[in-house]
Amino acid sequence: MDAAYVFRVRFRLDAEAGVRTDPRTFETVVEVAADDPGEGDWLFFRDALWRGEVNDGHHARELAEGWLSVPVDSVSFRELRADEAYMEALRAEIAADPTPFNADSARETLHKYLGSSIRVEEA
Template identity: 45%
Template structure:
């Protein structure tokens, strides 16, 4: 059964590098896609876009690299690390996007913006992909 509030996920491209000490590997890096579920708008942690993004780009590459390593379980792994992360999109369905827009509208002053569209563009750029 689908959630009436909808669902969404933040999608990132992640480049991982192998640095083994006893063998050579080729290629020594690869890119993968990492998705993080977006919290329901209005609930704890729902403003991830505000914390992590500006105009569709990560605001702090180094900090988010550490977040990616933690989410991927690499922080304690020997010989493997994240060398690059880039934001790809907020992949959402219409109910989630509608609820997100409502939650932003309820606190528009916090974003120093005149309307919801400018808030979405300010943080997510044009990186919103609505699944039908």
């Protein structure tokens, strides 16, 4: 199984006094490996996203600063990129107990948190 959350991140360089950089800000694509369903931080999508968007910009910037070790100005969610095996396992894990998602099905849960921002790649 393979999956990653993909974000666009704008970060800046905070140089010492007397040091100038040009440009000072940069944008990059950041891919964060998704934990296997039922393991570790597999509920990341529930805790960080809503309708395919970052649900708390401040929290997302803090996460990205930890990932990149630079000051982050903005974070936007792009997609969950996953293979079929990951998506099948994710749907099964959600369907086993959709209660924590305040939803009736895996499909409703995925739409609620990820919107249409899911890209399934062939293995």
